[in-house]
Amino acid sequence: MRQSFDDISAQLRARHRKSARLKWISMGALGLAALFLVLFFADMLVKGLPAFQQAKIQVEVDYSEQASQIPLAAVNEDVRPLVSRGYLRLIPGRMRDNPDLLGTTRMEWVLADGQVDQYLKGHHARLSDKEKAVVDRLKEEGRAELPFNTTFFTSGDSKMPELAGIASAAMGTVLTLLVTLAVAFPIGVMTAVYLEEFAPDNRFTQLIEININNLAAIPSILFGLLGLAIFINFFGVPRSSPVIGGLTLALMTLPVIIIATRTALRSVPDSIRHAAFGVGCSRWQMVRDHVLPLALPGIMTGSIIGLAQAMGETAPLIIVGMVAFIPDVTTSFTDAATVLPAQIFTWAGEPDRAFIEKTSGGILVLLAVLITLNATAVVLRKKFERRW
Amino acid sequence: MNMKVAQRGENVMKQDQPGQPVTRNDDANHELSVRVRDLDLWYGDFHALKSINMDLYQKNVTALIGPSGCGKSTFLRCLNRMNDLIPSVSIKGLIEMDGRDVNESKMDEVALRRRVGMVFQKPNPFPKSIYDNIVYAPKMHDLVSRKADQDELVERALRDAGLWEEVKDKLHQPGTSLSGGQQQRLCIARAIAVQPDVILMDEPTSALDPISTATIEDLMDKLKQQFTIITVTHNMQQAARVADYTAFFHLGEVVEYNDTKTMFSTPHTKKAEDYITGRYG
Numbered sequence: 001m002r003q004s005f006d007d008i009s010a011q012l013r014a015r016h017r018k019s020a021r022l023k024w025i026s027m028g029a030l031g032l033a034a035l036f037l038v039l040f041f042a043d044m045l046v047k048g049l050p051a052f053q054q055a056k057i058q059v060e061v062d063y064s065e066q067a068s069q070i071p072l073a074a075v076n077e078d079v080r081p082l083v084s085r086g087y088l089r090l091i092p093g094r095m096r097d098n099p100d101l102l103g104t105t106r107m108e109w110v111l112a113d114g115q116v117d118q119y120l121k122g123h124h125a126r127l128s129d130k131e132k133a134v135v136d137r138l139k140e141e142g143r144a145e146l147p148f149n150t151t152f153f154t155s156g157d158s159k160m161p162e163l164a165g166i167a168s169a170a171m172g173t174v175l176t177l178l179v180t181l182a183v184a185f186p187i188g189v190m191t192a193v194y195l196e197e198f199a200p201d202n203r204f205t206q207l208i209e210i211n212i213n214n215l216a217a218i219p220s221i222l223f224g225l226l227g228l229a230i231f232i233n234f235f236g237v238p239r240s241s242p243v244i245g246g247l248t249l250a251l252m253t254l255p256v257i258i259i260a261t262r263t264a265l266r267s268v269p270d271s272i273r274h275a276a277f278g279v280g281c282s283r284w285q286m287v288r289d290h291v292l293p294l295a296l297p298g299i300m301t302g303s304i305i306g307l308a309q310a311m312g313e314t315a316p317l318i319i320v321g322m323v324a325f326i327p328d329v330t331t332s333f334t335d336a337a338t339v340l341p342a343q344i345f346t347w348a349g350e351p352d353r354a355f356i357e358k359t360s361g362g363i364l365v366l367l368a369v370l371i372t373l374n375a376t377a378v379v380l381r382k383k384f385e386r387r388w
Numbered sequence: 389m390n391m392k393v394a395q396r397g398e399n400v401m402k403q404d405q406p407g408q409p410v411t412r413n414d415d416a417n418h419e420l421s422v423r424v425r426d427l428d429l430w431y432g433d434f435h436a437l438k439s440i441n442m443d444l445y446q447k448n449v450t451a452l453i454g455p456s457g458c459g460k461s462t463f464l465r466c467l468n469r470m471n472d473l474i475p476s477v478s479i480k481g482l483i484e485m486d487g488r489d490v491n492e493s494k495m496d497e498v499a500l501r502r503r504v505g506m507v508f509q510k511p512n513p514f515p516k517s518i519y520d521n522i523v524y525a526p527k528m529h530d531l532v533s534r535k536a537d538q539d540e541l542v543e544r545a546l547r548d549a550g551l552w553e554e555v556k557d558k559l560h561q562p563g564t565s566l567s568g569g570q571q572q573r574l575c576i577a578r579a580i581a582v583q584p585d586v587i588l589m590d591e592p593t594s595a596l597d598p599i600s601t602a603t604i605e606d607l608m609d610k611l612k613q614q615f616t617i618i619t620v621t622h623n624m625q626q627a628a629r630v631a632d633y634t635a636f637f638h639l640g641e642v643v644e645y646n647d648t649k650t651m652f653s654t655p656h657t658k659k660a661e662d663y664i665t666g667r668y669g
Contacts, residue, residue: 200475271512277470278506279525279578282498289524290514 044360044367051361054149054162055117056109057082057138061091063101068092075110078134081127084111086163111151112144114161114354120146124353152361156327157343161354164347166362168326172242172337173311176322179246179333180253180310185303187250188257195258196265197287216255223252224316232320240321240336248320249310256309260302264295297384304377308370314341340366406441409633410656413647416632421446421586421616422467427481429462429471436462438640440481446585449608449617451627451648454637455663460620463637464588467618468504469497486585502529505579509591511571513563513578518555521563521574522546522581529582541581548614549577550607569600576607580615587611589619593626605630624664628652636660 059079067074071088087110095101112120116135119125127135138144156168191212199205227248231237237244268291276286292299317323323342330337338346344362347355407425412418422444429437437459444450452460462471469490471477483490490500513521522542526532532541542559546552551573555566563574572592579587589608593601601623608617608630621627627634628648635645636659644651644660655661 269512271508271510272514273473274470274506274508275512275514275575275578277473277501278468278508279582280498280502280529281525285528289528294515 044363047357048360048362048364050121051152051357051364052149053121053146054151055112055120056145056147057112057116057135058107058109058143059083060105061108061110062105063091063095063103065102068095068102079138081131082113082116082135082138084113084160084162086158086160087111109145111162114352116144117146117162118354120144121357152358156329157325157338157346158327161350161352161358164355164358166340166343166365168329169338169340169343169362170365171329171331172245172322172326173339175242175331175333175337176245176249176317176339177307177311179243180249181303181307183247183250184253184257184306188254188303189261189299191254192258192261192265193287193292196262197291198283212255212258216259219315220252220313221315221319223248224319226251227316227320238334238336240324240338241332241334242337243333244320245317245322245337245339246333248316249313252313252316253303253306253310256306257299257303260306261295261299264298264302265291267298268294297380301377301381304373304380308373308377311339311373312341312366312370314339314345317342318345340369407443407645409443409645409647411647411650413632413649416647417445417447419446420444421485422618423482423484425482425484427463427466427483428479429459429466430478431474432476436640437466440642442635442642442645444586444616444618445633446616447612447614448632449612449619449630451631451634452618452620452637453622453624453627453634453663454643456622458637459640460635460637461590464590464618464620467586467588468501468506470506472497502582503584504586504588505582505584507572507575507579507587507589507592510595511568511575513566513571513574515562515564517560518546518563518566518574519559521578525578525582531582545577545581548580548611549573550603550610551577567600569596569603572596572600572604573607576604576611580611584615586616586618589617591620591622594622601626624652636663638663 057079059075059082061074064073068091071091072080074088074091075083115125115127119127119132119135120139125132135144151163152165154167155163155165158164195205195209227244231244231247232239237247272290272294273286276290281289314323317339321336322338323346324336324338325346326336326338340362344359344366347359347362350358407423420443422442424440424442424444427437427440428435440463452464454460465471466479466483467490471479479491485500485503488495514524516524519542522545523532523538526541527538532538543552543556546555551570554570555574558565563571566574572595576587576592593604596604605626608619611617612632619631631648633645634648634651636643636651636655636657638659644655644657646656646660650656651660652664655664
């Protein structure tokens, strides 16, 4: 039957409507996803940005003989509850190190108590009306400020919110990831090279391949249990340490690196392999001199993404005891340590309201690092993409 | 003289002296380079080469022609054991070079490929500089170590490949930045840099424009003074232009192996004649 354009258009109208509808639905889904993301970021920023400021007040510090014994005596009674006890505790030590201080009285900017900080930021604070009045007076006189919080980046965890920082967790993360990288990268890359370039295609290698792919989908907490059973109980690796955390995360990262490396190797055209064989390369020379250099950007991208994944992982580390209270920044691979997500987890469980902003602040730092890592991966991929 | 008068219309030549061309080309060199006897090859169950006998002569161009899937590329890849890379391949028969069977267990395929170079259908320079493309294999085979020797070797290889004048000022630019025809000549330079005995060319001009093709053909003509060249081609005129001897493959058999001039003027088999005159292909 012959159809005129009008007949066809009439039929098409319904089809066009349908595709328009689907387009709107998918755009709605995208919008919703974007909305969630924006809400999440906004919430984190609103809650977390105050963590990068910490209240300081200017008070008179009296370095008397008595203060070297009882630090509380160093400041006036009315501001005493407003000064961080962490600061006061350091006074005797400072006087010992610097004898000139003895007998002097100085106006100093000192770290305020966490409650003062919360009050100045307009949050609920456990302060009496009298104390609040003192803070208000200090603020009017310009003796209370909210400067940038360096403590947050330079010190470890503390039970006093004004002293709590992420430095120990950040260092723990660095050490743990170093172990992960050192273990997972060479093993993962060589495994992939063997499977892709050397292994015959038989039942056995297919079985290995399926298992590696499945490994990537195993719940991470099982890796923690494996780490606990094998590394700690059997090999006696010290618990809570970056070594055990790194090894456990390496187990998790291995399949990611193997899969990424295999994909990268497979994307190298066979013509390069033929060219290498054609000039008399052995198989290993072919891989080392020609295929690996071409696959390297892909391998690095995959490894960075695998590491970023490992970096955000908490569950397996809880099992191997890396959720610990670590006040000091350690640089040892075998001492107890914690990692950024575990630190966030710890802070989230603190009853003190002042830790809410620490939690969000920690998340912001973790997000910043992860975004940086992923951006590096993207840049690497773009920079070295297809040079042949 | 080995003039053999065969009956026209015969489908497959009966060779009294297996492996030798039917008609002798008096201009050609007749020192033996590769001797192939009763070569059979299977891809799994598929019988791809059927009892091939061929004597390939040194410092000649031998062209392998035939319709797609006739086994000419497979045969070519037997000569430097590139078929080893395909797991399902099994080979029977003798390929003798320099008194040794290339398929014997003692023969190292890496050593074989050192003496039998290869140029592929699509130009495939390494993603390195022009200089490194050439110097890579000689360095790997410990032929050169001093920088001055390397420079000299690169220049000689590029000159022999007719590429020197075009690239001498950009030796350290990537080989992939050249045009297709230049890339293919770079691949030829890379192959001759290790001074092989034989150069296999698998349809070296099929991805190139006519001008680049002509350049490569001239080059083959020049290179045969130094090397044994065995080339696979789909282009009948090319075979007629460059080859001393031509072998016509069909369904895994060598139907006719003959002096090129005779092959293209008075082929001895009906099949070869039909193919050459374009009745099928």
